[in-house]
Amino acid sequence: xxxxxxxxxxxxxxxxxxxxxxxxxxxxxxxxxxxxxxxxxxxxxxxxxxxxxxxxxxxxxxxxxxxxxxxxxxxxxxxxxxxxxxxxxxxxxxxxxxxxxxxxxxxxxxxxxxxxxxxxxxxxxxxxxxxxxxxxxxxxxxxxxxxxxx
Ligand code: 5GP
Ligand code: ZN
Numbered sequence: 001x002x003x004x005x006x007x008x009x010x011x012x013x014x015x016x017x018x019x020x021x022x023x024x025x026x027x028x029x030x031x032x033x034x035x036x037x038x039x040x041x042x043x044x045x046x047x048x049x050x051x052x053x054x055x056x057x058x059x060x061x062x063x064x065x066x067x068x069x070x071x072x073x074x075x076x077x078x079x080x081x082x083x084x085x086x087x088x089x090x091x092x093x094x095x096x097x098x099x100x101x102x103x104x105x106x107x108x109x110x111x112x113x114x115x116x117x118x119x120x121x122x123x124x125x126x127x128x129x130x131x132x133x134x135x136x137x138x139x140x141x142x143x144x145x146x147x148x149x150x
Pocket of ligand 1: 005016017028029030031032033086087093094095096097126
């Protein structure tokens with residue numbers, strides 16, 4: 001059995017609130033969101049670092065990430081702004097050792113709350129998971145505005 005939680009999500013062995021899936025990647029909501037609607041895009045292939053992925057899969061990951069950003073905006077979240085980041089390997093503060101691009105919708109005036117949650121994350125404090133029903137409802141909204149990249 002796999003011991004990587006993101007590989008388990010890809011294989012369907014672990015629950016996730018999905019936004020998009022295709023031959024090379026999967027996008028779903030973060031279980032411990034830093035901001036509401038925080039999404040992750042991951043390659044289906046297990047890789048710890050970006051450089052372990054074939055270039056086409058790396059490019060596809062970022063292309064899907066951009067489409068998720070658009071879908072978040074059309075769902076009414078993140079229209080004011082967003083943070084995109086990727087912790088590339090354990091030395092960079094990566095907690096789940098499987099490549100993932102973070103997309104954090106932002107609101108005007110949410111700076112203090114976001115900074116506190118971000119700093120807690122750097123200290124490996126995750127807090128309580130978001131209820132699955134909330135994540136599923138938000139994922140449904142984002143999914144309905146998602147278009148795959150060309
Ligand atoms: P990292 O710190 O590795 O860049 O980010 C890992 C992310 O995965 C964190 O934002 C964390 O909340 C999220 N995460 C950890 N476990 C799970 C899980 O089981 N399901 C989902 N959807 N996200 C997870
Ligand atoms: Zn994995």
